Amino acid sequence: MLNENQPDDECYSIVKLTERQFYEMQQEWNELLENSAANTLFLTWEWQSLWWKTWAKIFSLSLNIITIRNRNNVLLGIAPLYSHNCYIAKVIPCKQLQFIGNSSKIGTSVRSEFLDFIVHHDDSQKIIKAILAAIDNDYSWDKIIFADMITKSETFAAISSRNAFKRKTYNRSILKDTGIRIGTTEKLSTYVEALSKSVRRSYFSRRNRISASSELSTQTNRESSESSLALLNSFHVLRWGTPCFDALACEFHRQLCSINPTTISRDFSTVTIDSDYTSIIYNIDYNRTRYNLQLGFKPTNDKKVSTGHIQLGYSLEDSFAANTVDKFDLLAGNGKNTFYKEKLNGEAYRLFTIEIVSHRLLRLLYKINDSIYRKRILPL
Amino acid sequence: MTGTFSKTFFEGTVLINGANTTTGYNAARSLRGYGFKIYGQSNEDGRHSIYVKSRLWEKVFFSDISEANLIGISEELMHGTSIKSHKPVLILSQDQAVDIVSRISKNIAPHFSFQLPSREITNVLLDKAMYSQWASENGVLIPRTVHTKTKKEVGHALDSLTYPLVIKPLYRADSWDKKFPNDKLLKMECQPKSIEALSSTLDLNTELVIQEWIPGEDSDVYFLLAHFGNEKTTSIGGRKIFQWPIKSGSTSMCRTFNDGKMEELGLEALKLANPKGLCSIEFKRNRENGMYYVTEPTVGRNDYQSFLGTAAGCNLTLFYTLDCLGYNYLAPDTTNNAIWIDEINCIRSIRASIPLSSFTSTISGLKNVTLSFANFSLFEPKIIFRLCLNILYGKFRRLITLANN
Numbered sequence: 001m002l003n004e005n006q007p008d009d010e011c012y013s014i015v016k017l018t019e020r021q022f023y024e025m026q027q028e029w030n031e032l033l034e035n036s037a038a039n040t041l042f043l044t045w046e047w048q049s050l051w052w053k054t055w056a057k058i059f060s061l062s063l064n065i066i067t068i069r070n071r072n073n074v075l076l077g078i079a080p081l082y083s084h085n086c087y088i089a090k091v092i093p094c095k096q097l098q099f100i101g102n103s104s105k106i107g108t109s110v111r112s113e114f115l116d117f118i119v120h121h122d123d124s125q126k127i128i129k130a131i132l133a134a135i136d137n138d139y140s141w142d143k144i145i146f147a148d149m150i151t152k153s154e155t156f157a158a159i160s161s162r163n164a165f166k167r168k169t170y171n172r173s174i175l176k177d178t179g180i181r182i183g184t185t186e187k188l189s190t191y192v193e194a195l196s197k198s199v200r201r202s203y204f205s206r207r208n209r210i211s212a213s214s215e216l217s218t219q220t221n222r223e224s225s226e227s228s229l230a231l232l233n234s235f236h237v238l239r240w241g242t243p244c245f246d247a248l249a250c251e252f253h254r255q256l257c258s259i260n261p262t263t264i265s266r267d268f269s270t271v272t273i274d275s276d277y278t279s280i281i282y283n284i285d286y287n288r289t290r291y292n293l294q295l296g297f298k299p300t301n302d303k304k305v306s307t308g309h310i311q312l313g314y315s316l317e318d319s320f321a322a323n324t325v326d327k328f329d330l331l332a333g334n335g336k337n338t339f340y341k342e343k344l345n346g347e348a349y350r351l352f353t354i355e356i357v358s359h360r361l362l363r364l365l366y367k368i369n370d371s372i373y374r375k376r377i378l379p380l
Numbered sequence: 381m382t383g384t385f386s387k388t389f390f391e392g393t394v395l396i397n398g399a400n401t402t403t404g405y406n407a408a409r410s411l412r413g414y415g416f417k418i419y420g421q422s423n424e425d426g427r428h429s430i431y432v433k434s435r436l437w438e439k440v441f442f443s444d445i446s447e448a449n450l451i452g453i454s455e456e457l458m459h460g461t462s463i464k465s466h467k468p469v470l471i472l473s474q475d476q477a478v479d480i481v482s483r484i485s486k487n488i489a490p491h492f493s494f495q496l497p498s499r500e501i502t503n504v505l506l507d508k509a510m511y512s513q514w515a516s517e518n519g520v521l522i523p524r525t526v527h528t529k530t531k532k533e534v535g536h537a538l539d540s541l542t543y544p545l546v547i548k549p550l551y552r553a554d555s556w557d558k559k560f561p562n563d564k565l566l567k568m569e570c571q572p573k574s575i576e577a578l579s580s581t582l583d584l585n586t587e588l589v590i591q592e593w594i595p596g597e598d599s600d601v602y603f604l605l606a607h608f609g610n611e612k613t614t615s616i617g618g619r620k621i622f623q624w625p626i627k628s629g630s631t632s633m634c635r636t637f638n639d640g641k642m643e644e645l646g647l648e649a650l651k652l653a654n655p656k657g658l659c660s661i662e663f664k665r666n667r668e669n670g671m672y673y674v675t676e677p678t679v680g681r682n683d684y685q686s687f688l689g690t691a692a693g694c695n696l697t698l699f700y701t702l703d704c705l706g707y708n709y710l711a712p713d714t715t716n717n718a719i720w721i722d723e724i725n726c727i728r729s730i731r732a733s734i735p736l737s738s739f740t741s742t743i744s745g746l747k748n749v750t751l752s753f754a755n756f757s758l759f760e761p762k763i764i765f766r767l768c769l770n771i772l773y774g775k776f777r778r779l780i781t782l783a784n785n
Binding site for chain 2: 125151152153154156157158160161162163164165166167168169170171172173176178180334338339342348349350356366367370371
């Protein structure tokens, strides 16, 4: 199918993928990802296809991946989307498009961040424009949810402009989150010196206090992902009352951890005090970035000591020492009491979840809802 | 343009300097409805300005621009927020504030997010004398200019330059404002009979800039408003229609002017200075030789007529804010035709018998024009209403004084 909205003289072919085509395009997908600005763990073919295998059937999702190729059949862009039929307020039928890797307002899966269109960095704006035009020409959807998109992305810029779509839309941001990323290319000592005294003490010095009275040891690269995930869950139940991964999420991560470590390298590290596990961290290295997916820890009797902080301190040390890592990404999400991540002097970034509503009645209802909500929190 | 946005689409906190000025108020208007919390800063004198009473402000801080005051304001703005990493954005509206913030930029950088060129460049672009020297060294076409400090130097300048000339203060101080409240500069058509005659109206022993006059009308003044962001440069061209006072004042009416050549010229002249953030440049087209002369650069802040860009769909204040807050944005491929009017000064310009032919020729060819005003908006009509009341009240008081006398 040729796109009618050909940007300039370039002629693009836009095709929706079948499930089989999706499963067969690992190499092509990842090659494009490497040549795009969206090269993150969550957009790798491995993460995306595994997510799809795990949740597509359970949530009754239909694949809606749009690919864009040039005249020479070279893949230039992928919009990794799916469609889902639902009811808004249990009454209004709605067909919504979403990114693969996110199941906002459908059910619980795993959180995938930095979701985006994957576009070749040459002419990225034109390709995004062509993808948006293809989505615009598809009149079957009523709402799109672009979840956990970094606000620095070009796709974010395109969809936050007024003329992204020809049809009338109402655009709203429904979730605004902040993530923290720490550069690990400088010397660890320089980084630690720049931290505040209390953070330095909590993350790097307190361990000495423990080791003076108990046997403190660390273990990296634990073999068994199954027991590691179980340990993470047990710590989460202790702290939050619920496990961090349900059965399907555990299965997803078990399979992810079994992937060839040359592309995606996982690491479960633990801290033990007197042979008792007190914390565990789950990191994945991809494209010179270490993603901290989870951290779980047990509270200690000493109120001044947080084993979670100690665990993170060790993990930071390890990241600074590793030649294969340039950034340690703590991802989005608050701690239980404070947004502890920002005290680690990293670079803050915003992740937005945006809804684009085209259904006439929904547009009106959302507008009314937003104006009431806004008036309640921000009286003019 | 088919998408509408929720009024909380973005998030972020903004502090606008000069909340008591038209420029500051218009910057706040440019950010309305995007989800930002807008705060204002004004000096104590601005407490009675109509602009500080606008609904746009969450709060206006009445204190001078200084390091301690700015840090105090930032701490108040950040108080109670769960995430401290997103600093408030600082938008400047006054030259004096640009100068101060440029000097203390390192110390306030942990408290505010802002974009300014280097201290050296800011100095050059703020200082008329330094700029004229820098411009001639860098091949920027400017009118012949002399910087004087003494009566003797003024005498030399009056002898060496070609008339007509304009005289303006290097730094506009209260002494100038008291003598010439509406004039940015004085125009001299021919050489005065004696320097003494001139010294009776002007203190010649202060720092002055004496410049050759470029022949032309108000409508020969063009300008380029620009934002030099972290990765993108966005700009929009404009042309003045009226100024108040005529031929020497600030813009009272202007229009968008899409001319690639003029835009290129403006961007080239600005890029030479390696700019950052908001800036603008003003040219005057010489009616005799058709050449464009740079008459005035503006650095680190919005220009008086910057709201023209907002009306035309090229909202530079928004782009600056988004860039500072870490949002990507798309600069528009095309802009609308727009006219910006400073209502009160525009009436004064028209009353000062401007030939209507000049007006009609300047706006001819403009179709589907968006009209925008310095003070009037449907969102807040009380501003223009109060402004008119203030003027009427002033006239009434003058009448009473006259009657009493």
